[in-house]
Amino acid sequence: MSQALPLNTHSSPHLRIQDLNVWYETNHALRGIYAEIPTFGITAIIGPSGCGKTTLLRSLNRLLEEGEGIRVKGQVWLNEVDIYDRVMDLNELRTRVGLLAPKPYPLPLSIYENVAYGRRIHGLDVLDKGNGRNLDRKVEHYLRTAGLWEEVKDRLKAPASALSTGQQQRLCLARALAVEPEILLCDEPTSALDPISAQGIEEQLITLKENTTIVIVTHLLRQASRMADYVIFLWMGELVECGPAKELFKNPKDSRTQAYLMGKIG
Amino acid sequence: MLIKQKLEESFFKILMVISTIFVLGSLLLILGTVLWRGLPALDLAMLTQAPQGGYYLGKEGGILNAILGSLCLAGGATIVAVILSLPIALYLQLYPVPHFTKNWIRLSLDILWGTPSIVYGAIGFTLMIYLGMRASLLGGIIVLSLLELPIMVRGMEEAVSMVPKALLESSYSLGATRFETAFKVVVRQTLPGLITAILLAFGRGIGDAASVLFTAGYTDNLPTSLLRPVASLPLAVFFQLGTPFPAVQDRAYAAALVLIVLVLGLSITSRLLSTRFTKNIIR
């Protein structure tokens, strides 16, 4: 079976997954996953549909257990703290590990308030409650980071639902970044988008990887090869192979990885 | 900040639990009260006899007139309402109805749903006077069927809207017309939902007092003719409670118990039916 596969990294891993098992009712969806996700850079989780990519991703900020009939066993160490420890504060965890969903879900608020939402929740700008200028600056900053500022700067008070799908997804990116997460989980973030918007998101993520750890789930091999620095390959709920992207794409060790990369399976 | 948040959450959570307990408790209290006061007063004579002489002073008799009267009223009204509602529901769901017409019909049905039953009663009675009719079973049936109509249409529409589009398309592609598809395929497919809607409307009809107050009247005789007045359970409850004799008031509680058993029995039956029938349904 799988064993601990240390990644060839320069720094210590940001997330260390240790013997992670997930069951949906009786279906054993993830089987004994060991993996390490390095600090900064983009880690792509690839594999055919139904292999547990999204399950693995959503277990990293414990959104997974919000569903019904799901059981999780194992440890995920975030900076040497087990996020599955009983004392873990879920809200804090999710602040530090953000999520970009496959489909944009703009909150039923204005564009400005969508970005400000998380900061208000955590009272991050509580000191300047008097004028709100700091919050304004932050909102602008994150909208710029997500590449949306120029398009919305004149209508920040408009409802977020009025934006196009591509703009909404960038808004969701800005919203996720605004609480300054150390890790950003992206679940097929471009699957609902047209090619141009998708390219925009990809470029933003590549810029972001300089100071954020990004984990992306994708079923597009080409997207993974364009973006990823590290790759985790899952097959039927098991981790088959993981390693630096260049190496894995060039010389896959496992026969299943080879077959998948060549398009023979999945 | 964090402590304030946690406190707020627990505060509201406690409020929510209290509300839920309060709501369920008050609703169970109603059942309990009626059971507790009605059960001792209930006997076989109540269910099998019409009121005898001096019944309203506390002498012999029962409320068979009201039980049968209510069943006739609600049964008749439900049949009329089904005949009217089923085509309307199928029409709204399956036919290409212009947007404006659809909205207009829906709005009308919503307003009819919200119209107080006493208003139905008043209008029904006015029309009956105009037509020279007296308070009668027929009048009651007509008014109650209008009262049941919006409930039934809504329920049926909901059931019909659950039919998978692929099923309709496969029926059309076999060459069936809309009419055939609607009445042969859709009705069969949605039967449990339709029955649920019908029983729901029946329950509403049998429990309503204000609309039959003037239109069906009240009598101590068993229902015999469409053109004669007829008794009904809700009014039996109301009138007996209005007498000054405790013995008769106890009978009001018993009548309420009979009414509640009928309505809840129907409701539970419809639930069981709809789970049993769903076996043969394509999802």
Added chain:
Amino acid sequence: MNEKSKFLKNREKLSRHHTKSFSKLSRDRKDLAAHKAMRALAICVSILVPVFILVLFLRARPILATHNISTLLFSTTWRPNQGSFGFFPFIMGTLWVTMVAMIISVPLSLLTAIYLAEYTRPKVRAFIMPLIDLLAGIPSVVYGIWGVLTVVPFIQKVVMPSADRWLGFSPLFQTSNPTGYGVLAGGIVLAVMVFPIIIAVSEEVIRTVPLGLREASWSVGASRWQTIRRIVLRRAFPGVIAAVMLGFSRAFGETMAVLMVVGNVVQIPHSIFDAAYPLTALIANNYGEMMSIPLYDAALLGAALILLLVVLTFNIGSRLVLARISYS
């Protein structure tokens, strides 16, 4: 070549067979007739409301012709045998009872709906929701009986003494009517009556808020309650308003249950313990009996017209409001 001619021949045979045995033409005609009949039926039903209004208006016209509308609506004198018909006490009676009912019912129902939709496990919910549906079907006279047996004594023996002790300074809680039959009793009975309506509708609305929206909020670190308060409720707001409207119109038009517990005294209530006389009770108590007094039945049908018009206004108004706020 041979193949093709065989195929064509076959097809011709088939199509002849079709026209003969299935007689598509008559089926189509039947379909068209059915379509027309259904449309006619639907349109008949949809003009019922205007017909109702017309009937009530025509029958109430004698009183509208002889009395000023503002006198009818705002005069407090109700002496039918002297020809004065002031609806104001009845309108106030209806408003008081309905308001008390909504003040009790809306917060409790909404908290319950949120709890059921957001915090209970599906198994528990699957047990409680049918119970609530079941109780929505209880006939109104049964609520009335419960009011007489439980609510009225409770108000008289428990609520009133404590109101005397703690809230006596406020005119809203004056206990000049010692019977217990009054606005508060009617309000409580109505409140319980509309619990299941508001809960069932708003629970469903809250549950249809997409999970992705909740997840989006959770993943910036918002707690469950923050998510509910700031996102879920905001999204569900139009539906919740619709649920409350539905409850309101049920409470507003309810007759029997209220009639049995409000006391039926023609006066403008000033305290929640005062007796009241709602419009619905006015019609139910007097219609059909007082035909001998001139204009009386016109006045009562006028009351019915008021009820119908208010329900109508509410329905259309809430639709307009919902259409305007349903962004997101």
